[in-house]
Amino acid sequence: DIVMTQFPATLSVSPGERATLSCRASQSVGSSLAWYQRKPGQAPRLLIYAASTRATGIPDRFSGSGSGTEFTLTISSLQSEDFALYFCQQYGDWPPYTFGPGTKLEI
């Protein structure tokens, strides 16, 4: 199975600043990488798929990059509603789909 790791585990950033979250796969997944946001009590929300394509309705302050084993989610100019848990998922080699442990983005 492909193991996904994310770092940092917690990222403290001020509103208006940029946040950079990293995700690494234990073997290449090509561009088959998605990013999700989850807030307490809410459904997870797809942000990015195919490593760099924003999902429908996602603001352009969210951007994804990378391929193979190294991926990055960048949130420019953080808004208050962006403070949440973010996790990555590979769907290039399944079953099983595998997820990272998540990065908590906090103020």
Place this chain on the structure above:
Amino acid sequence: VQLLESGGGLVEPGGSLRLSCAASGFTFKMEAISWVRQAPGKGPEWVSLVSGSGATTYYADSVKGRFTVSRDNSRNTAYLQVDSLRVDDTAIYYCAKYSTIIGWNGPLESWGQGTLVTVSS
């Protein structure tokens, strides 16, 4: 698109539950559904997938032989029968659907809010 899970609860080790995922807002019979769980303090774990027709299913090794996924397309509902529950099955269980265009070789486009399963004596 709306996905609404139900059926979670507190159960003793070795017990069973049937989780339901009621869907609306899309052509249910055309879409595969996955179940994903997230235990406290851990990353999400994919559990199972059922194809639109219900004819094809996949399971994570950790639940194979204990969990059974199914669906009733006449009721727009997917199910996850969870048997022989263990303490480490404690998690929020989500159902999710794929993009209509990409299908199961793509990301999970829409998720429900989840139902909590707690396994404890």
